Amino acid sequence: MEKLLVAAVMAFTLGIMVTVEADRCLCPVKHPQQKFCNSDFVFVATVRGAQEANGYLVYDLKVSHEKVFKGEEFVDRAQKYIKVFTSYNGLLCGRPNLVYLEKYLISGVMVNDHMEISYCDWVTEWENITPSQLKYLKRGTYANQCDSCTIGGVYSAHNLDMNENINTYHESQLSGKWSRHGCTYNPVASVMFMNEDCETQYAYCAQDVITGSCVWKSNDEYNECFNIREATWALHHPKQFAFTRVRQCRELTSRRLKKRCLKSVLNYKRSTGAGSAIGERRIPI
Template structure:
């Protein structure tokens, strides 16, 4: 399998619904374009995962079936969120309640999540998270150049014909219809001066961003 095929597979795996263990209720999520994930999240950042700890195991009279996992991280770059440093993210230990499993061998991820009132960051399978080196160059650039400018636009998901939009401030997302990942990996939906929205393909530099 080529690196490009692996990248496309990872993107589709992140966007599609997740199937869970036999005998449990599946965690289902509405497909979300990376830009939607950026706009709808409290925090978006690049981080290295350096450790994990299981929390809330329960006691002798009660065993928590879905304890929490604390992933220790080293912040690399904040794209959206507080100015302070984030040193951990929290998630459920099982995929049944949409818990996320991250590699703890120093792998770098792009992570989107929810910022709680106590300052902790929580992530689920319905958030967008992906290994940094599998992101396209366009996605990396759009994190700092384009996604934020299109947060007033609406990206409308389409999986079957006919595909319809309800107004000019919408971009039609057809990757699932075409079996492609092009719009997710290469495009941002941005607002024009007249208030309408359209897909924009970012210019890619000659050298990859690292």
């Protein structure tokens, strides 16, 4: 009961502070792979306490030593807890809202021989890590790409359409906001169209062995997510085209969109004599 009370007090008190301060923090939009590569340490840890010291909030973290993905040299295994600092100052993007007894993936940088984290780092509840992200962390996939590829795209939530630049467009890409053929990143647009952020959830950026260019390395989940997101985008832009299949129509976000999508597929089949399996084709919506 006492632990639950402490957790509730910490969550409430720190939550109020973040509401007031965090709106002044501006972090560039970055993919988890970028955050991993920009960090000095990445590990999984449980919050076991916190105290104030010289204007910082200092967390006591119990590290899961089998889940230290980067910065092993900074983790003292002889210590029961390690100390990680974060600023109270919203302008410095402090992260004073971690919850007592909650387990997190923690990334950050070394500053004057101590660990620091901020809103700009990859700090998230461990339960929110996707199976693909876990695989890329454990197998060193993110780590192996740090020196070979750059991920580009929107800089902030105020620049939704950056990827419509002709230089990021590919002939098999319909919306201009996403691309399989270069590591462009637009999670803001993904959220706007009520879809998953496919690149964050399922993909990583790596050099193609044939072309040498950097591309999103995909799996079945990424391919499906990408196609559904493109189809949803096209349904909001009637004069555009979409890679649309019956299965995609059934997985769209509203009854109206499903009906409109299915109608377009049927009209396409009638006008072209296409069979029941359309596959991935450009279909006017």
